[in-house]
Amino acid sequence: MVPTICSHTNVEMPAIMYGTAWKENKTADLVFKAIEQGFRGIDTACQPKHYNEEGVGEGIARAIENGIKRDDLFVQTKFTGIQGQDPQRVPYDPDASVRDQVKQSLSVSQRNLKMIDALVLHGPLKTWDMTIEAWKTMEELYELGDVRQIGISNVYDPELLSALIDVAKYRPATLQNRFYNKTEYDIKIRQICKEHNIVYQCFWTLTANPHILNSSTLQEISKAKAKTPEQIFFRFIHQLGIQILTGTTNTEHMKQDLGIFEFELDLGEFESIKALGPF
Numbered sequence: 040m041v042p043t044i045c046s047h048t049n050v051e052m053p054a055i056m057y058g059t060a061w062k063e064n065k066t067a068d069l070v071f072k073a074i075e076q077g078f079r080g081i082d083t084a085c086q087p088k089h090y091n092e093e094g095v096g097e098g099i100a101r102a103i104e105n106g107i108k109r110d111d112l113f114v115q116t117k118f119t120g121i122q123g124q125d126p127q128r129v130p131y132d133p134d135a136s137v138r139d140q141v142k143q144s145l146s147v148s149q150r151n152l153k154m155i156d157a158l159v160l161h162g163p164l165k166t167w168d169m170t171i172e173a174w175k176t177m178e179e180l181y182e183l184g185d186v187r188q189i190g191i192s193n194v195y196d197p198e199l200l201s202a203l204i205d206v207a208k209y210r211p212a213t214l215q216n217r218f219y220n221k222t223e224y225d226i227k228i229r230q231i232c233k234e235h236n237i238v239y240q241c242f243w244t245l246t247a248n249p250h251i252l253n254s255s256t257l258q259e260i261s262k263a264k265a266k267t268p269e270q271i272f273f274r275f276i277h278q279l280g281i282q283i284l285t286g287t288t289n290t291e292h293m294k295q296d297l298g299i300f301e302f303e304l305d306l307g308e309f310e311s312i313k314a315l316g317p318f
């Protein structure tokens with residue numbers, strides 16, 4: 040069983056989510072397999088350049104046909120601004136207002152996924168005004184009950200996050216960011232999240248941190264606990280209170296990623312990993 044993290048809008052989210060980027064025509068099978076293995080959270084986006092959202096919907100539908108309850112799943116998608124879209128495959132009218140683009144994008148996601156719990160703004164748009172227009176539209180969709188919570192992604196500037204929180208009627212429930220040393224693991228951003236009860240979601244966690252995975256600290260803890268360094272790092276991140284994204288395509292890795300809830304790092308182990316970053 041995957042433990043949950045509760046957002047400030049009272050939505051229970053699995054502490055680890057299955058990420059669906061870059062899976063193309065394998066998306067439906069992999070989503071089905073991930074749910075079969077025990078994942079209950081799915082992250083996707085209405086961005087055909089990187090995600091096959093229709094395939095995600097297919098995988099979820101197959102899981103439901105096989106007995107998984109819809110209410111046991113948490114499905115999160117994103118609105119991606121025009122700058123993040125493949126110009127040949129924009130899933131909404133590129134000439135429409137930002138407000139209409141957000142609404143059209145959500146309609147496409149609803150068609151693809153049938154069920155959506157959370158809508159995330161994939162990143163700040165070209166200007167602050169455009170970003171706020173998108174956010175206000177997402178707030179409206181939240182008020183209408185189209186989604187149970189709204190979040191944001193790729194915000195690496197603490198001032199921008201604070202400014203958004205200040206003007207928002209509903210502050211983000213989640214913030215999804217790349218977790219790496221170039222941004223000092225978002226230590227300031229994560230502090231803001233903590234103060235406002237915003238759940239921080241991480242991606243690029245394994246890809247961007249080979250120096251941590253290969254460190255003698257991780258290697259030693261890994262050996263002592265008979266877990267892989269990836270499991271140790273994910274477990275550490277879980278104990279930091281971060282919601283993890285993994286997009287593994289490998290069934291064994293799916294099991295291992297879900298297996299991080301079967302053991303704990305003691306204080307000494309936790310502190311020794313903490314000393315490797317600014318975590």
Ligand SMILES: NC(=O)c1ccc[n+]([C@@H]2O[C@H](COP(=O)([O-])OP(=O)(O)OC[C@H]3O[C@@H](n4cnc5c(N)ncnc54)[C@H](OP(=O)(O)O)[C@@H]3O)[C@@H](O)[C@H]2O)c1
Nearest residue numbers: 058059060082192242243245269284285286287288289292
């Ligand atoms: N908001 C954004 O802008 C944004 C950007 C990028 C990603 N995301 C989201 O985050 C999700 C995850 O993306 P990611 O960038 O973190 O990369 P990822 O797709 O999770 O890939 C990470 C790498 O880790 C490997 N891996 C996973 N579990 C492992 C394990 N237990 N042991 C060893 N290797 C393991 C995978 O290889 P195998 O496949 O061989 O296991 C893969 O090479 C995406 O699918 C997407 O949903 C969001």
